[in-house]
Amino acid sequence: MRTTYGSPLFADHVPETDDEIVRRMARAGAVRVGKTNVPEFAAGSHSFNPVFGTTRNPYDLGRSAGGSSGGAAAALACGMQPLADGSDMGGSLRNPASFCNVVGLRPTPGRVPSPESGVPQLGLGVAGPMARTVGDVALLLSVIAGPHPDDPRSLSDDPTALADVVPADAAGLRVAWAPTLGDRVPVDREVRDALEPAVAVFESLGAHVEPACPDLDGADDAFRTLRAAEFEAMWGDLLDAHHDVFKPDLAWNIAEGRTNSGHDVLRAMTELTRLQRAANRFFDEHDILLAPVSQVAPFDADLTWPTVVDGVPQHTYLDWMASCYLITALGVPAISVPAGFTDAGLPVGLQIITRARHEQALLAVAAAFEAATEHGRRRPARFSDAASR
Template sequence: MFELHHLTAQEQADWLRRGDVSPTELTEHYLARIERLNPSLGAFTTVTAEAARARAAQVEAGVPRAVALWGLPLGDKDLNARAGVRTTYGSRLFEHYVPEESDEIVRVLDSAGGISLGKTNAPEFGMPSYTESLVAPPARNPYDLDLGAGGSSGGAAVAVAAGLLPVAPGSDGGGSIRIPAAATGLVGLKPSRGRVPSHAGFASLGGLVAPGPIARTVADAAMLLDAMVEGGDYQYATRAPSWDGGALLNAAVRGEGRFEIGVMTTSPWDSAYEISLSDEARAALAVAVDELAVLGHGIEELALEPDDTYGPAFRTIWQAGAANIPADGEQLELLEPLTRWLVDRGRGLGARELGQALSTLTAFERSVIRQFSRVDAVMTPSLALTPRPVGWYSADDPELNFAQQVQYTPYTSFANVSGLPAITLPVAVTETGLPMGVQLIGRPGGEHTLLAIGAQLERRFAWQRRHPPQW
């Protein structure tokens, strides 16, 4: 039976502008699904039904239909402050916190005509790559409720995959958009550093974090990213690209071009941890390579130059970033073991050690861009393993926990360090029905290329027609 959430976000936007459905009707459809399904899924930590209804009426009455996201329901990641709405940052430390002001990314999406239905689940301060905190139930994978959804934008991914939202904003500091998108069979795009000028939450050390979209289709992701880019204040951008409204969506819809693509299974973590690529990850990569070859793209094997410095330097930056978490004294007891370990290690760092780590990662960034310069995009597995069970990560051994995260997600963090755009695409399904994907990493500012290649693969695999069977 057809339901509104079976439409892509683009199709829903078209229906809204034509008047085939109103913002209020679409909002009510999603609120009903959230009320029925969220208790099993853990996609939302807070649902703002009455505020969403009031916002829908406001959009209908006074917001021009020409804005990018007119009437589309969205969710705010629970790392992003919305004035008057509980924002936990995934932590017991902020369990009852209600901010007085909204973060810029929230204001940008409001100005684009979006309607927030609430806060999507995120782990403590976005530090882990899985969404299982002590302040909310875990975000569960709609393809198998015993499995996690990844993180840190896990709730956003669950909401889109299960049809609780048409599209959702996330943020990505080491894979936090791409990991949950890959685990739940979606498209997730981390833009180039500075492409989206709006930031939110706690400051990102080393410029690792970028806001970006999670969606069912490449065009849906481009539509949301266009809205994020268009509404930002470029005086605060790291790199202000030339702006042509709708340009990213145009690239995703047209899906044109033939490109040289490097295929890579090495990662910068290989010398620091034992990285094993599962058969399912290899199969997804192989099927994508075959299809790209059929489409006429150039394919060549590529391997990162060995670099023993990346792992220790990234750990240092991750720990140093946690040092700014606003917890002291007895408040530290409210933090989860992994976060407390990161905070302790970060606050114990010296200026020289931090400076050396930043210099190391800057040199790594330059090296990666040089190594990738002869191709238009580099393709890797999205994840090294199939989606992990809820509770799989060690709760009491932070060192083991960190190693487990790296072993599951060895291909994501270096795109943040190098500032490169990266997209995950759900090209395969395992024999047990779990989604598996590949990641494409582009040149600086090369989102258009990633969207074009993604659109071509989407036409071949038709993943926009897939839905978790029980939802």
């Protein structure tokens, strides 16, 4: 199956083997329909590239579908397919799910193995499921998760139980709410306004909600350092040979990796370890953390990336994605669940987060929120009109 990575350098590329998660889905009886669109080399949260152009949002065709799994999220929202898979380093499963009113899960690193990865121990990028419902996400996770001998970080837990999701009883649940991640990220007012009622749903279900945020000091620098190092390792030689073909933001990010010393990378990995230990202590006091998935609502599809968020300039293509990638640094599972709409009818997702390796509990809480709100069942007027005809 042609696999272009959204790059003209691979416009006619056909791999010789399947990825492990594709093999697992095939063994489970999945019917593979095709590839969906991504940004160039899946870098960024807006799905456009010179091979297939821009993926547009089914809720407003003038808006972005997010990324990097923007094609997958749009296809799910349109009803073209019931399940999709993708990867998530800085929000690539969560952001498009938020933009397209579907569900996207970033699992704990190691939950879904990456035996083909050259650097699985870094744990920044993980594979995971997307679907229109929490139950369908859980079903796909139960198929693609599980240990693999060629991934030293893969978890040994039997994944089959993950498919059985029973909505959690939220009474007494200890919920932390961090609308700006402890004032570390700007969030547009329309996003905050959409999420406040979503958080109130937990209180109506009997949960105890309080403002709180885990320790994120140093998370930004650690994430950016390790991302740049990984990008340089993967694509540095290709950039040297074909510099004019790479989109400028990706070329910049690869070049950033060349400014990092071995000491910088080791310091960043040490910082990740400290943050992940601090997250464990945070989740001793809180069952779940709620936060925005994206700092903006779906933006103009003709933009490369949002340059201002809540009046704050965004200087790189990464800045506006911090609400997701800071959570990546904690090494915990996080799910984007449909949480409402802006006044303009644009979808907004709620990010629900819990301690590492507790996907089943996370899915149960997400299912309870989904059942109480049913935001994911809402469709644009043109879809509803078509269905009635």
